Amino acid sequence: MKAVPKCPKSMDVWFSLMQESIEVNLIMRSKHFFAMFVVLMLGTGLGNLAAASDTRPNFIFLLADDLGYGDPACFGGKAVATPNLDRLADDGMKWTQFYAASAVCTPTRASVHTGQYPLRFDIRQHFPGTNDKHLPTSTITLPELLQAAGYATAHIGKWDQGRLILARTRDPARALPGPLQHGYDHYLCQREEQPFRGNMLRNRTLYRKGGTCLLRNEKAVPPDDPYYPQHLTDIIGDETVRLIGEYAAKKKPFFLNVWWNVPHTPYEPAPEPFWSQTAAEGISENQHRFRSMVAHMDHKIGQIVAKLDELGIRDNTFILFTSDNGGAYEADIGPLKGGKTDLHEGGIRVPMIASWPGKISPGTTCNLVGHTNDILPTFCAAAGVNVPPEAKVDGISLLPLLTGKETTQAPRTLFWQLDLYNPIQRHYPKPKPYATAAVRRGPWKLLAKGDRPVELFNIEEDLTEKTNLLKKKPRLVAELQDELRAFLAAPRDRSGQATPTF
Numbered sequence: 001m002k003a004v005p006k007c008p009k010s011m012d013v014w015f016s017l018m019q020e021s022i023e024v025n026l027i028m029r030s031k032h033f034f035a036m037f038v039v040l041m042l043g044t045g046l047g048n049l050a051a052a053s054d055t056r057p058n059f060i061f062l063l064a065d066d067l068g069y070g071d072p073a074c075f076g077g078k079a080v081a082t083p084n085l086d087r088l089a090d091d092g093m094k095w096t097q098f099y100a101a102s103a104v105c106t107p108t109r110a111s112v113h114t115g116q117y118p119l120r121f122d123i124r125q126h127f128p129g130t131n132d133k134h135l136p137t138s139t140i141t142l143p144e145l146l147q148a149a150g151y152a153t154a155h156i157g158k159w160d161q162g163r164l165i166l167a168r169t170r171d172p173a174r175a176l177p178g179p180l181q182h183g184y185d186h187y188l189c190q191r192e193e194q195p196f197r198g199n200m201l202r203n204r205t206l207y208r209k210g211g212t213c214l215l216r217n218e219k220a221v222p223p224d225d226p227y228y229p230q231h232l233t234d235i236i237g238d239e240t241v242r243l244i245g246e247y248a249a250k251k252k253p254f255f256l257n258v259w260w261n262v263p264h265t266p267y268e269p270a271p272e273p274f275w276s277q278t279a280a281e282g283i284s285e286n287q288h289r290f291r292s293m294v295a296h297m298d299h300k301i302g303q304i305v306a307k308l309d310e311l312g313i314r315d316n317t318f319i320l321f322t323s324d325n326g327g328a329y330e331a332d333i334g335p336l337k338g339g340k341t342d343l344h345e346g347g348i349r350v351p352m353i354a355s356w357p358g359k360i361s362p363g364t365t366c367n368l369v370g371h372t373n374d375i376l377p378t379f380c381a382a383a384g385v386n387v388p389p390e391a392k393v394d395g396i397s398l399l400p401l402l403t404g405k406e407t408t409q410a411p412r413t414l415f416w417q418l419d420l421y422n423p424i425q426r427h428y429p430k431p432k433p434y435a436t437a438a439v440r441r442g443p444w445k446l447l448a449k450g451d452r453p454v455e456l457f458n459i460e461e462d463l464t465e466k467t468n469l470l471k472k473k474p475r476l477v478a479e480l481q482d483e484l485r486a487f488l489a490a491p492r493d494r495s496g497q498a499t500p501t502f
Helices: 009-018 023-025 031-043 083-091 103-112 143-147 196-202 232-249 283-312 372-383 474-489
Strands: 056-063 094-098 152-157 186-188 215-216 252-258 317-323 349-355 364-371 413-417 437-441 446-451 452-458
Touching: 009 031, 023 474, 056 103, 056 283, 056 372, 083 317, 083 349, 094 317, 103 372, 143 152, 143 252, 143 372, 152 232, 186 232, 232 283, 317 372, 364 372, 413 474, 437 452, 437 474, 446 474, 452 474
Parallel strands: 056 252, 056 317, 094 364, 152 186, 152 252
Antiparallel strands: 094 349, 186 215, 317 349, 413 437, 437 446, 446 452
């Protein structure tokens, strides 16, 4: 990072004015973050935000929940048509070796927000609705970086970074940090408290009655709200379209973090025409429901892109689509092994599509390795925002590869850690031996239980992970084990385990 110029005395007045702004007060949660704001403003030359607003790209990050590597038609899926995802791929670039940071949801979402491995925050499994763990506010997040650079930031859909519960509206001082505390100007999410959410899951009403349990910027959405009777997938798509229009009218660049709940269970029939469109002979009721949910999400993605086209801002909008982990139950993981909750390829390799007309060549495919840690540095690079050293990002910017400025990739080692989930969320037993950690370097992938190696595969030659080479490559195993041990032993920020009193 280039040196940050010293602030002239005249900047003191500017800082005083900015600190009086409500918007900036949301950002300046600490002296550490105020310093980061100065780095951004002076280090990137974005002091005149109004003049730059018409040239900096917008960002829309679309995250599916439990979508398998082989579910989109453009990744070989045959069960359900995904014309809008396919169109995004035709307009941009597919990544065949893109990885989620975990084989379950919460850790991967922390990776997207921070650009760091979730283990850095001691996030080793999903956050169940009964605990008070959360993403620490001490970390620097992608929305904070973009917000500080003058972007409008909004989160729509699933949160899963610490329980979003109605008690927050009653006593915010004792509630868990949510989207507003992590750099978003606006959010619309479902409430996450138990047993309320559990009942909706068991009764299969999470989607069909999705509008009855919404939180918007710390307040419950009332029954007279237009979203209240709507289907959750429609709400997420419609809110995204609404915000695109609002921010475009203000001529302000935006970052929309759109986290779909589908196709996560409960499998519920999507409304027409998607239910009828996905009917097929010989499939189970759950398979039909799953397919209708994917088709519904794909349709809403099409409406989001159509809004960008309508407003003439599609060419200046960077869209990235992926999944939070590998496929569960009815999902198609293609030829891969394992699935959700498992560290074999089926649990962590996910479809990824990046589209940015004029910058990313249409109809291209990248066979190099990407990771959800890379999203933060990639978006920041595209926005011209320097990532301060304090962010401690583990990822790298994929922008040179996306834009064709580079065609090769420097070697790097990737890591995964996931506390043991004995059952796998598929229709078959979890592969043995069980693993709680993995490391990949080049074509080699080592799986371990704790730090004890149990399997070694050459992923490029053995995508299905059938031939365990552990005993044939002792020197390589020792090298990867040493790297894994150092990763597992690194210091962790455990401040997200604080337990507020409700």
